[in-house]
Amino acid sequence: MLYQITHTTTYEYSSSVTLCQNLAHLTPRETAEQHCRRTTLLIQPQPAVLSSRMDYFGNLLTFFAVQEPHRTLSITASHEVEVFPRPAIDLAQTLTWEAVRDRLRTNRDAVSLEAYQFTFPSRHVPYSTELADYARLSFAPGRPLLEAVLELTERIHRDFEYDPKATTIATPVSDVFAQRRGVCQDFSHLQISCLRSLGLAARYVSGYLRTMPQPGQPRLVGADATHAWVSVYCPDVGWQDADPTNNVQPSDKHLVLGWGRDFEDVSPLKGVILGGEQHSVGVSVDVAAVGK
Numbered sequence: 001m002l003y004q005i006t007h008t009t010t011y012e013y014s015s016s017v018t019l020c021q022n023l024a025h026l027t028p029r030e031t032a033e034q035h036c037r038r039t040t041l042l043i044q045p046q047p048a049v050l051s052s053r054m055d056y057f058g059n060l061l062t063f064f065a066v067q068e069p070h071r072t073l074s075i076t077a078s079h080e081v082e083v084f085p086r087p088a089i090d091l092a093q094t095l096t097w098e099a100v101r102d103r104l105r106t107n108r109d110a111v112s113l114e115a116y117q118f119t120f121p122s123r124h125v126p127y128s129t130e131l132a133d134y135a136r137l138s139f140a141p142g143r144p145l146l147e148a149v150l151e152l153t154e155r156i157h158r159d160f161e162y163d164p165k166a167t168t169i170a171t172p173v174s175d176v177f178a179q180r181r182g183v184c185q186d187f188s189h190l191q192i193s194c195l196r197s198l199g200l201a202a203r204y205v206s207g208y209l210r211t212m213p214q215p216g217q218p219r220l221v222g223a224d225a226t227h228a229w230v231s232v233y234c235p236d237v238g239w240q241d242a243d244p245t246n247n248v249q250p251s252d253k254h255l256v257l258g259w260g261r262d263f264e265d266v267s268p269l270k271g272v273i274l275g276g277e278q279h280s281v282g283v284s285v286d287v288a289a290v291g292k
Helices: 097-106 110-119 129-136 145-159 173-179 184-197
Strands: 002-024 034-044 049-054 060-066 070-083 202-209 226-234 238-242 254-260 269-275 279-291
Touching: 002 202, 034 060, 070 254, 097 110, 097 145, 097 226, 129 173, 129 184, 145 184, 145 226, 145 238, 173 184, 184 202, 184 226, 202 279, 226 254
Parallel strands: none
Antiparallel strands: 002 060, 002 070, 002 269, 002 279, 034 070, 049 060, 202 226, 202 254, 226 238
């Protein structure tokens, strides 16, 4: 599938901002399953400083600084991305989850070490005995890893309610688990915490999801949103994705921006400002299929 993506973020300030410095993860990542044909980043006011580099996890990170007074800041990222269907995996033929856990602990080849770093807790994804116990309902002894992961994905989708008013980025995973409500980043953090608490390697994936209107309804331009899901390491077949918000295995409708330990590593935008007082932020995302 070929997609045209437009992602606009607008900040409005009650008084002038004299300086802002920002980091943006807004460039789709090149992977075996997707190719970014074209990408542009339009920033108003025009930044005095603009540079890009690869971050620690291999995502393209853009730094920009606006050094003139402004009360509105607009960032529009536009992409043309080709996404390929992912090959089917025989879930029953993957290693048992205990074998994967033990291999991560003992193997010291480059691939295993790269995955091993995603077994540790991070700022938004702590170890949790409570979540390990929740996960073990799916992780029976000797069960193939991906079978267990997808059952856990289905259970989170069934047990938790999507509620954009229930949480903020600062809401701890323990609170999400207790209230059984949240959004995609919450459900992703929760599933990653489950997996890492069992000694498995899981990372947070940031990107976009093509959404479809209800039958008979027009597609609303700009009504999509950024999305998040989970990727778990399985030796011999590599990283495999799961989307607990929608209970699906991502394929050619999920588009990757980047990945890291949790949301903090791949936040689409973050920065600091001087001045501004009160502010509001508006986000518009449009994901349109334009061909095959």
